[in-house]
Amino acid sequence: MADAAFKTRAHDALADANLKTAIDRTTGTAETKRAAAVDAFPEFQAARARAAAIKDHVIANLDHYLIAFEQNATAAGAQVHWARDAAEAAAIVSRICSDAGAKIVTRAKSMLGEEIGLPHALDDAGIERVETDLAEHIIQLAHERPSHIIWPAMHRTREDVAALFFKDHHPPPDADDAASMVASARRVLREKFLAADVGISGANFLVADTGATCTVTNEGNAELSTTPPRVHIVTAGIEKIVPSTDHAMALLRVLVRSATGGEVTQYTTFHCGPRRAGDADGPEEMHIVLVDNGRARMVGDEFRQMLRCIRCGACMNHCVVYRQIGGHAYGGTYPGPMGAVLTPVLDGLAQSRDLPHACTMNGRCEEVCPVRIPLKTLLKAWRLRTWDEGLVEKPVRYGLGLWGFAACRPRLYRMGTRMALPVLRLFGRGWIRKLPLAGGWTATRDLPAPAARSFMDQYERQQKEARK
Amino acid sequence: MSARDDILAAIRAGLTHGRDGALPRQTPAQIAAEAAALLADPDEIRPVPAGPDPVASFIAKCANPALGVTLDRVPGWAALPQAVMAYLASHDLAPRIAVSADARLDALAGAGLETHRDIAPLEPAAISVAQWGIAETGSVVIHSAPDQPILNAMLPRHWLVAVEEDRILPFLDDYAALAAPAPRNAVMITGSSGTTDIEGYFVRGAHGPGFVHVLLISR
Structure with missing residues (x-):
């Protein structure tokens, strides 16, 4: 994902009126519902603080908890695999699928699956991949990537979805309203659920003391993906660990309210090993792939607090930039503020250096984050690294160098501003619409014309008058 | 390495x-x-109960229209067949229902209902017995077992679920405390299946049941 193209993508997104409509409809609803859920839960701030503390505790003891989880999951009969990076994780999943002789694989939405390139890996292995989350089904038909971590098809209007379903569903939906289209997807996907050889899910939590994985959904597609097939594979980031089911519940309370405004998801499901003797249903094998992909390194660098993230999507729903350009413009797996912090970890800073700059620093993301991640601070840390690693464009670098030189020399600086003020005032009264050499800036903005005298001059004058 | x-x-x-x-x-x-x-200090980070006792809270939570749940109070297991018949009739459904192997459901067969254990992919109605109910959220919990097929809760259009009043726990934490040893699959179900994936507009009955009917069994 070449980030040189970020500005082009953002520009194109801004010109797309249909996209703006689609984003506004969903983020607007999400913001309203979250606000109502938080208002109805006066303990929310305390619960947030506790949730952040739980995640910090896990990260500070991550090695301990991963080993405990592995032991308990293995004791329950699951097979635990470890993957250093995306390629290794995707290869492990592909191998398990081919060992199982899988022809059809159902997937319950998992952003980690997207992160490790699972859709491509399965397609390359010649396996029929069935995305079962309704939104993932929509983007699979549209050959797209998710544009939001909770509503992957947020960029699609109802009219877009109708066009896709009428083309691909046989028989087609009864009508083009949301209910008819959901019913149509239910019909089409029901056969696949029962025919699948392998079901792949993510995990919202890995419970260390039981060895269970926990997945939350509203549609029920996770249970239908993980119960009928012979093999269940879970792919999860190593930061998803919680000490116990009780800690998972504490996080669940803030996760769901922040994501959809509900008190709890419709389906909260804990999987602990494969089918047991006499069980009426369930998979014969359960595999858990623990994925690092940059996370272990974050434990030791300035992005450690980002490992608190529980993937609720509130930061993007409340982000003024996301709401203008949507998720695809960010170019990575994860969009919005959390994505602008994570994408440089996953894709490299050189590829994504524009993302930490595509932020107004208004701080809404931090205010709504259920685990109080200091997103502004982390974005600033990336800006600093962009400078330190020499990734800032030369004109900006020289310009800032020049400014830095002057700023360290107060007399020179004051002389400069004294000379610049009358010149700037030649270009406009009140507002400056055009300025030589600054066309890029003034093309979309007006600059307020400066005062006749600089602040320092006015201050000196007032001090003198006060002494008289 | x-x-x-x-x-x-x-x-x-x-x-x-x-x-x-x-x-x-x-x-x-x-x-x-x-x-x-x-x-x-769990009370600092969880909501206040919706009612004076867990059963009242559970009933109050299930009354939340956002959940898409209906609830009937049933005076003991002996009254279950009648309650199931009444529900099916009220939805214009035939008196046929898929049942799990739970012995407490055996009486349904003799009461004018046709029951079967093999659930069909497009089953109109099925009934399960939940291990627990949770008052905080209006959830019921099923644990996979020989007499508890998970798919019976997922495949039908109408899912009926019986839960005993004294199995209603006050909070999510109270259920978590009972979580070890963990069953293979524990599913906490809160209302009917739904999705907001098309423009954030809520639609019931996405993949799982569109109707969930709780039969709260008193002693």
Whole structure:
């Protein structure tokens, strides 16, 4: 994902009126519902603080908890695999699928699956991949990537979805309203659920003391993906660990309210090993792939607090930039503020250096984050690294160098501003619409014309008058 | 080194030589104490009950229209067949229902209902018995077992679920305390299946049941 193209993508997104409509409809609803859920839960701030503390505790003891989880999951009969990076994780999943002789694989939405390139890996292995989350089904038909971590098809209007379903569903939906289209997807996907050889899910939590994985959904597609097939594979980031089911519940309370405004998801499901003797249903094998992909390194660098993230999507729903350009413009797996912090970890800073700059620093993301991640601070840390690693464009670098030189020399600086003020005032009264050499800036903005005298001059004058 | 060793080594290096300095490493006993302390004062981080007792709270939560649940109070297991018949009739459904192997459902067969254990992919109605109910959220919990097929809760259009009043727990934490040893699959179900994936507009009956009917069995 070449980030040189970020500005082009953002520009194109801004010109797309249909996209703006689609984003506004969903983020607007999400913001309203979250606000109502938080208002109805006066303990929310305390619960947030506790949730952040739980995640910090896990990260500070991550090695301990991963080993405990592995032991308990293995004791329950699951097979635990470890993957250093995306390629290794995707290869492990592909191998398990081919060992199982899988022809059809159902997937319950998992952003980690997207992160490790699972859709491509399965397609390359010649396996029929069935995305079962309704939104993932929509983007699979549209050959797209998710544009939001909770509503992957947020960029699609109802009219877009109708066009896709009428083309691909046989028989087609009864009508083009949301209910008819959901019913149509239910019909089409029901056969696949029962025919699948392998079901792949993510995990919202890995419970260390039981060895269970926990997945939350509203549609029920996770249970239908993980119960009928012979093999269940879970792919999860190593930061998803919680000490116990009780800690998972504490996080669940803030996760769901922040994501959809509900008190709890419709389906909260804990999987602990494969089918047991006499069980009426369930998979014969359960595999858990623990994925690092940059996370272990974050434990030791300035992005450690980002490992608190529980993937609720509130930061993007409340982000003024996301709401203008949507998720695809960010170019990575994860969009919005959390994505602008994570994408440089996953894709490299050189590829994504524009993302930490595509932020107004208004701080809404931090205010709504259920685990109080200091997103502004982390974005600033990336800006600093962009400078330190020499990734800032030369004109900006020289310009800032020049400014830095002057700023360290107060007399020179004051002389400069004294000379610049009358010149700037030649270009406009009140507002400056055009300025030589600054066309890029003034093309979309007006600059307020400066005062006749600089602040320092006015201050000196007032001090003198006060002494008289 | 294996991937496992590499990942654990990288984590330990980050914790002991990290940019923010070394975090003090703790013994397993210290870690357990700290984890337990994070659960102290549970009332500070959970909602106040919706009713004077767990059963009243559970009923109040199920009345929330957003959940898409209906609830009937049933005076004992003996009254269950009648309640099931009434529900099916009220939805213009034939008196046929898929049942799990739970012995408490055996009486349904003799009461004018046709029951069967093999659930069909497009089953109109099925009934299960929940292990627990949770008052905080209006949830019911099923545990996979020989007499508890998970698919019976997922495939039907109408899912009926019986739960005994004295199995209603006040909070999510109370259920979590019972979680070990963990069943293979525990599913906490709160209302009917739904989706907001098309423009954030809520539609009931996405993949799972569009109708959930709770039969609250009193002693």
